[in-house]
Amino acid sequence: MSNNNNVLTLSAPLSGPVLALGNVPDEVFASGAMGDGLAIDPLNDCLQAPCDGVIIHVARTGHALTIRADNGAEVLMHVGIDTVELNGEGFALLVKEGARVSEGQPLVQFDLDRIARQCKSLVSLIILTNSERFELQPIASKTVKVGEALMRIAVRTSASVQTAVDNSAAEVAACVRITHRGGLHARPAALIRKTAQGFSSQSQLHFGDKSAACDSLIGLMGLGIGEGDEVRVSCRGKDCEAALQALVAALSVAVHEEHHAPVVATTPRWANTEANVLQGVCAAPGLVCGPLFRLAGIELPEDTGTHNVDEQLQRLDAALEQVRGEIRNTLDHARRRKNVEEEEIFAAHLALLEDPALLDAATAAIEQGSAATHAWRDAIQAQCAVLLALGKPLFAERANDLRDLQQRVLRALLGEAWHFELPAGAIVSAHELTPSDLLQLSAQRAAGICMAEGGATSHVAILARGKGLPCLVALGSEVLDVPQGQRVVLDAANGRLELAPSDARHAEVHQIRETQKLRRQQQQAQAQQPAHTTDGVSIEVAANVASSAEAQVAFDNGADGVGLLRTEFLFVDRRTAPDEQEQRQAYQAVLDAMGDKSVIIRTIDVGGDKQLDYLPLPVEANPVLGLRGIRMAQVRPELLDQQLRALLQVSPLARCRILLPMVSEVDELLQIRQRLDELCVELELTQRPELGVMIEVPAAALMAEQLARHADFLSIGTNDLSQYTLAMDRDHAGLAARVDALHPALLRLIAQTCIGAAKHGRWVGVCGALASDPLATPVLVGLGVSELSVSPPQIGEIKDRVRHLDAAQCRQLSLELLDLSSAKAVRQACQHHWPLS
Structure with missing residues (x-):
């Protein structure tokens, strides 16, 4: 080893062919998530120290250890792939954590044949885990013998001012391809946020020329990352290595947006020539008839702009806490019923309510004189505009989750409860309903739902299917022009809203439903009996x-x-x-x-x-x-x-x-x-x-x-x-x-x-x-x-x-x-x- 002018030369700890990190048969190592480095396919059975230093970590199972060189470089040596599964069998540790070692000193003796037979690969890693402070320069090309020069480690110019090892400033990064269905929308973003919050390190996601903090749900969604896009994730802080590894895993896990979504063949509205029928997309099947009830959102009067800042901030805090409490109750109820889909939706809503980008925007508006109501609405609308501008259907649908929170918090601020009664058997129409609207409507025994906008994979659609509530989406603005109380037939399975059903059609629908109801009652009455x-x-x-x-x-x-x-x-x-x-x-x-x-x-x-x-x-x-x-x-x-x-x-x-x-x-x-x-x-x-x-x-x-x-x-x-x-x-x-x-x-x-x-x-x-x-x-x-x-x-x-x-x-x-x-x-x-x- 030479250590001249802050350049450290590592000698090979093993003999064998040298591999670039990208060729290692393990995605976590190959992606650089653990740090930069090389690999050796070993021909000998003893791992030796590549430099003078101190052993700062030894794996319980003996298959890996880390040495800190005198210049602060930390080198992880990992024998084989998936060797942790041997649980220490076949490994003999020759040093202990904290020991001072010299270059060439034997560290671990291992059973080469056993690893070859029982593990994924013998390929062994030499990883520079704090590579943000050092530059790695390979020396050996194809094959190396123990003790020969393997690579040089030079202190990066930007890091040379740090004389002591400063883990708090450490930064690591890796690139990863997004496998989440539909990209990084609300639920996957919530998973990333939750993962990032488990570490003290500051983490950021970079896509194109944009970046966002991993603890900002809206910031993450605002990057507009689609399925299959490649992103870079960076972490800075004491536990940055662990944070990066966890985030790479979270970004790579396939969280399925929809488990039971019906794939519906849709007919464009302009292709439908049938009079008095609006064509939409089935979000939840069912056949119902009844009066149409139009549900309007909250409209705010013009803001006077003369407000006490502290008072408005307190009002917003109280409203947010009230809505958080309501969502937590919904979550608890969903968990007790083991309704995973409902739980995921409202967990994402809770995360949105704690999002720094959203809260900072609303707070800033209040400090500049806005009312809490208008500040909250404007903060939500600005973020919705960001999502809608991305031009991707899934992100447009996720803006609906933000509008849900807009309505809920505004209701809390205005002291408005669910202030209307549905007519018996009402079919509710709206521009676009929100998940919390859907739960309220279901509790009030709405017969069906139809929306001008929305999609078959939206959170509302998932909830409607779970509640057995017939639901049509994407009917167009014409549905909002149907007079309040007009009798309609909602044939969700066939994507039809019949605006002028005859008495005979009405009677037919009633008969079909009555027959189904009677059959269900008969089946239930016999359900306890055995089936022969x-x-x-x-x-x-x-x-x-x-x-x-x-x-x-x-x-x-x-x-x-x-x-x-x-x-x-x-x-x-x-x-x-x-x-x-x-x-x-x-x-x-x-x-x-x-x-x-x-x-x-x-x-x-x-x-x-x-x-x-x-x-x-x-x-x-x-x-x-x-x-x-x-x-x-x-x-x-x-x-x-x-x-x-x-x-x-x-x-x-x-x-x-x-x-x-x-x-x-x-x-x-x-x-x-x-x-x-x-x-x-x-x-x-x-x-x-x-x-x-x-x-x-x-x-x-x-x-x-x-x-x-x-x-x-x-x-x-x-x-x-x-x-x-x-x-x-x-x-x-x-x-x-x-x-x-x-x-x-x-x-x-x-x-x-x-x-x-x-x-x-x-x-x-x-x-x-x-x-x-x-x-x-x-x-x-x-x-x-x-x-x-x-x-x-x-x-x-x-x-x-x-x-x-x-x-x-x-x-x-x-x-x-x-x-x-x-x-x-x-x-x-x-x-x-x-x-x-």
Whole structure:
């Protein structure tokens, strides 16, 4: 090592070929998120000190350590990729944290063969973690031997004035491509903001020639970053390394804007020649008739400009706190009902209310003499203008969230409650409704919603679907000219608002609705009874739930059991994993809610697009093809062990069945079964719970017979099985309508699964969305499925459907469907053979 004129030469800590950082098979390292550096593919088994210095950090598992050179450069050495998973096995640390070491001194001895066999890669990293202060100049080109010159580190001119190591001024940066559906709009921006607030470092996002602080939601949205755009994120401060890594991960995670948005074929209004009909876009299906009620926004009088500044600031603070309290109540209610979509929407609203850009603008206007009402309105309008000017539909829709907060805070400032009563059965029209409007209208039993503007992926649309409230958007300004109280028909599924329905049409709509209502009542009355086909085949209709509260709803709705308990609800939105006791109590509560019925509990299914704050994972190019389900459990076995222990302590154990997600080969099942047996011995249990496998990937369906030999039951997750079989992302707005689980290819996999299971006397259930589709019920029964796990409100409907079927006929006709050409053809055939009355 030479250290002349602030230039430090690092010697190679390992022997082997040298790689540029961008060629490292790990996105976090390759992106420069950890800092600048090089990599070596090692040919020897001992890591040596690249310079004189002090060991300032040693990884608990021995696979990585950091040395601080005498000039302040901090060099991280990381042996292999994903070697943390070895949990220290195969590594022998030769130094301790705090030790002074000399160049060439052995630091870590490691088992080269073991790492090569068990880890992602042997490639080892030499990273300059405070590279904002130093410039890195590679010396070695292709291959290097231990002790040879590897790279030079020169103090940057701008940093040379710093004689001491000043971590508070450290800055790191990385480039990342945005994978959020639709770009960086409200909800992803809220995630970035939340991530940035977890660190003391100041973080900024740079896009083109614009920058924004990561803790400003509006600033982030105002950058106009679209899906696929490349951005640069920079962090300055003591914990900048950690902040950068977290922000890179947050920017790369795919947060899906819409899980269930119907893809609607829209007809332009000018193409509609039918008199007295306005054509719009379906945001939530349904058919209703009733008087139209126009909802107007708050209009403010002209501002006099003579105000006491302190008084106006206090009024604004009080109004903001009142609205924050209202939103927190909404959030708590949504969390209790496990309504994730509603929770995400209003969490973003709460974040907007705390946004510095918005609050500073309103405060500045008040200090210049504006009334609190006008200052708030103007601050919101200015930010809306920024979003609308970006010319992107999703950002225009997100401006609606700001207008929601404008109305709510103005109401609080003016002391106005929800000051009107809806006529009975009213269909509400407005220029554009806000999420809080929608919740209020739903509580007042509005029959339907129609808007001049808006979109099918808006927050209002998401909430309307969740409430079962028919909703049309993008009807145009003509809808605002319809006289107050005029009788209309809203046919949302077909995108029609009929302005002059005849008495006969009105009567027809009433009759259709009455028939549907009567049928629902009859189905509900029979929901507690078992479901048998006309020729005596018993079909269990269970429920998909995510909490004990949902299990209680399912039980009340007549569920024959829980076909899928998603345990992720226990693990998300928290800083640490739930402990064994908390998990056991939660699982026991679900069992208790279900009386004497069985409960199938799926082990934790995170990874991919479902990330946990306390379980940092590498950014993945294809999350749905990455560390998901049982693969995650193999990487973090302690999480699964803890969960299995909790499950084995519920009572009675005979009613608990365990389901493993994302299994793709028999060995995965055998490993978990062996671990389950070991834990039963540890806990001195003589009884073993049933262990089932989810059929979510084509490989599992094709191996169903082999899996059934060792599993107690199989459960088909048609949502993932569809997207993996058809190679289409089910959350892709342009493809969602084509990801249809009634595709003949899917039906063939379901048939093969049932045949394979039957050879070993195992039963097959379906817990994906297809089980809740009444059109699919006869097909699934015909192919050999004996359990359908559906959303709790549909239990009565699906049981009723089963009771009208002849299982033998279903078997015969279902086999014919396997030879059809498309999902559309299958649906047409189903409608013909088993019409939905």
